Amino acid sequence: MDNPPAMSERLERQIRFLVEIDRLKAIQRRSLLIDGRRRENSAEHSWHIAVMALVLAEYAEAPVDLCRVLKMLLVHDIVEIDAGDTYAYDPSGKVDQAEREAAAAERIFGLLPADQAAELQALWQEFDAGETAEAKFAHAVDRLMPLLHNFHTEGESWQAHGVDQGQVEQRVSAIAAGSRRLWEYADALVRRAVEAGYLQAVPGNADQTHP
Amino acid sequence: MDNPPAMSERLERQIRFLVEIDRLKAIQRRSLLIDGRRRENSAEHSWHIAVMALVLAEYAEAPVDLCRVLKMLLVHDIVEIDAGDTYAYDPSGKVDQAEREAAAAERIFGLLPADQAAELQALWQEFDAGETAEAKFAHAVDRLMPLLHNFHTEGESWQAHGVDQGQVEQRVSAIAAGSRRLWEYADALVRRAVEAGYLQAVPGNADQTHP
Ligand SMILES: [Ca+2]
Numbered sequence: 487m488d489n490p491p492a493m494s495e496r497l498e499r500q501i502r503f504l505v506e507i508d509r510l511k512a513i514q515r516r517s518l519l520i521d522g523r524r525r526e527n528s529a530e531h532s533w534h535i536a537v538m539a540l541v542l543a544e545y546a547e548a549p550v551d552l553c554r555v556l557k558m559l560l561v562h563d564i565v566e567i568d569a570g571d572t573y574a575y576d577p578s579g580k581v582d583q584a585e586r587e588a589a590a591a592e593r594i595f596g597l598l599p600a601d602q603a604a605e606l607q608a609l610w611q612e613f614d615a616g617e618t619a620e621a622k623f624a625h626a627v628d629r630l631m632p633l634l635h636n637f638h639t640e641g642e643s644w645q646a647h648g649v650d651q652g653q654v655e656q657r658v659s660a661i662a663a664g665s666r667r668l669w670e671y672a673d674a675l676v677r678r679a680v681e682a683g684y685l686q687a688v689p690g691n692a693d694q695t696h697p
Numbered sequence: 698m699d700n701p702p703a704m705s706e707r708l709e710r711q712i713r714f715l716v717e718i719d720r721l722k723a724i725q726r727r728s729l730l731i732d733g734r735r736r737e738n739s740a741e742h743s744w745h746i747a748v749m750a751l752v753l754a755e756y757a758e759a760p761v762d763l764c765r766v767l768k769m770l771l772v773h774d775i776v777e778i779d780a781g782d783t784y785a786y787d788p789s790g791k792v793d794q795a796e797r798e799a800a801a802a803e804r805i806f807g808l809l810p811a812d813q814a815a816e817l818q819a820l821w822q823e824f825d826a827g828e829t830a831e832a833k834f835a836h837a838v839d840r841l842m843p844l845l846h847n848f849h850t851e852g853e854s855w856q857a858h859g860v861d862q863g864q865v866e867q868r869v870s871a872i873a874a875g876s877r878r879l880w881e882y883a884d885a886l887v888r889r890a891v892e893a894g895y896l897q898a899v900p901g902n903a904d905q906t907h908p
Contacts, residue, residue, distance in 0.1 A: 505849060533747070540768060553763065556747075560751060634716060671708060671712075
């Protein structure tokens with residue numbers, strides 16, 4: 487190799503990170519694939535929501551830098567390699583989720599050269615904080631996608647975990663901050679899911695859903 | 698719903714496309730996951746190479762629009778839903794690959810509204826043609842990644858398909874057009890794979906590998 491050693495060490499660190507994150511393909515989510523054949527993993531989910539952002543960017547509530555949204559979605563679940571996937575409807579899993587994920591981000595992004603570790607940490611923190619227009623839109627697609635999976639598998643994962651309409655509406659309501667239009671779509675889909683018997687109705691909670 | 702029907706139809710088409718491409722998660726590649734546990738699917742592979750492009754963009758031979766590279770990598774394998782994954786070292790699979798993939802692009806991207814169908818078709822064609830700086834760099838990461846998988850699984854898929862050093866060097870040489878630095882890395886890795894006994898040596902072909 488005719489390259490300066492410093493250059494080589496930088497590339498070796500980058501490759502080491504890329505090899506390490508292959509493990510995201512072994513992190514299972516609660517949702518089934520749309521054909522119902524197996525549970526989804528977090529790597530293929532990250533791909534799917536990145537394409538979703540690309541296709542649905544026109545509905546973002548505020549103008550977004552799509553490139554930033556894509557980067558955020560590509561890296562947002564990498565912490566699950568150490569911290570695991572925390573199910574949206576599992577309060578017990580959320581108790582120490584923030585600490586576990588922060589430690590995971592430190593270790594995994596820390597495999598990279600310092601400048602890139604800082605860049606990817608910042609993207610992950612921006613997603614996590616959910617305050618920028620890009621982070622809000624990224625959250626919107628991240629929440630809309632599981633709804634599509636649940637609807638098309640006739641609510642399999644909702645039923646398996648005893649999730650009801652009130653819980654789903656609560657979770658889906660966060661889509662509105664990133665895209666009112668996509669929230670309206672999601673809200674209508676939740677109602678169709680209840681009508682179809684995929685999701686247990688909780689009529690009393692209906693008012694909470696309007697942000 | 699308080700939206701004009703045309704808007705709704707547009708969104709329905711976009712959602713239909715997003716539901717359809719879930720099937721990319723069922724398309725198996727020849728390569729194993731880096732932990733060797735199972736074969737990789739094309740959706741998680743697309744995620745992995747998108748992150749690779751994000752991390753290794755500094756090595757692109759010519760300056761690239763990273764956003765365009767990411768979009769290209771996110772959509773480049775979607776045609777495999779209809780056309781299947783054509784193994785890099787299978788000449789028979791390549792005979793009608795172009796026709797099968799063109800028909801697949803027509804059908805699958807055609808699920809989208811016309812403007813987006815044209816946009817994603819153009820991205821896929823740009824990748825396929827491999828002529829722009831972005832397409833060349835996208836090809837470079839798409840060819841580097843399987844090398845990492847093969848190296849870290851001790852050449853399992855090379856051996857299973859009787860692939861030798863000359864074939865791998867031929868394939869890897871295309872990385873140079875997108876990144877001379879990454880090609881040097883890949884070339885060194887091929888030699889290490891031969892030394893480690895993961896890949897069958899073909900000493901006579903060594904000269905062909907220098908582009
Ligand atoms: Ca997610």
